[in-house]
Amino acid sequence: MQQPAPPLAVIAAALRRERDRAGISLTELARRAGLAKSTLSQLESGSGNPSIETLWALGVALGVPFSRLVEPPSSPVRVVRAGSSPRVRAEGADFYGTLLTAGIPGTRRDVYVLELEPGARRDADPHIPGSIEHLVVAAGRVRTGPVDELVEVGPGDYVTFPGDVPHSYEALEPGSWVILVMEHR
Numbered sequence: 611m612q613q614p615a616p617p618l619a620v621i622a623a624a625l626r627r628e629r630d631r632a633g634i635s636l637t638e639l640a641r642r643a644g645l646a647k648s649t650l651s652q653l654e655s656g657s658g659n660p661s662i663e664t665l666w667a668l669g670v671a672l673g674v675p676f677s678r679l680v681e682p683p684s685s686p687v688r689v690v691r692a693g694s695s696p697r698v699r700a701e702g703a704d705f706y707g708t709l710l711t712a713g714i715p716g717t718r719r720d721v722y723v724l725e726l727e728p729g730a731r732r733d734a735d736p737h738i739p740g741s742i743e744h745l746v747v748a749a750g751r752v753r754t755g756p757v758d759e760l761v762e763v764g765p766g767d768y769v770t771f772p773g774d775v776p777h778s779y780e781a782l783e784p785g786s787w788v789i790l791v792m793e794h795r
Contacts, residue, residue, distance in 0.1 A: 617680060617696040622656035624679045628672045642671035662700045662707055670738055675794050677709050677720035703732035718794035726781035733778045740795035741773035750786025754779045
C-alpha cells in the first residue's frame, strides 16, 4: 500500500494526534467542525484535499492553531527555502496561504506568507479565542481587517486586528502578498 504524500500525510497524522489528545470521536469532531464524517475520515487517512477553510474549522473545533495541523515536526535549526513549503488554496478566492513556521513549544505564534490576487474577497471565520493577526504588506495593496472595520494597506504597512472575529483579505493589485504573524493567546 502506498503512503500518502506530504503535506497530506502531515495533516492526516496531526488530525489523528489532536483528536486523540482532545479525547473526542471522529463523529464528534466532524459535528463540531461542521463537516461530514466521511470527509474527516478521508482527511485522517491522508486521501482528502482540504481547503484552508476546512483546516481552520478543524483547528477551531480542536482548540488548536491552524499550524498544528499542517506543520511537520521541526528541528531546532530550520531554513525554509522560497517555494519549498506547501501552498494551501482558499475556496472562492485567488488566495494562497503558506505556513513558514509554527510557534515552538510554549509559544503560540505562527508565521505565514499569503498570496492574493484581485477578484473575490477571502472571508475568514473567527479563529480560536484570543487570536490576533499581524500583517506586513510586502507587495501590492490589500484591504483587510474585521469585516466591520476594513482598512487598505500598501507596501511596508503594518496592520493588526483580532483574529477571533469574522475578518477578510482582498487584493487590490495583482501580485499582492503579505507576511502574517498569527498570535494565539
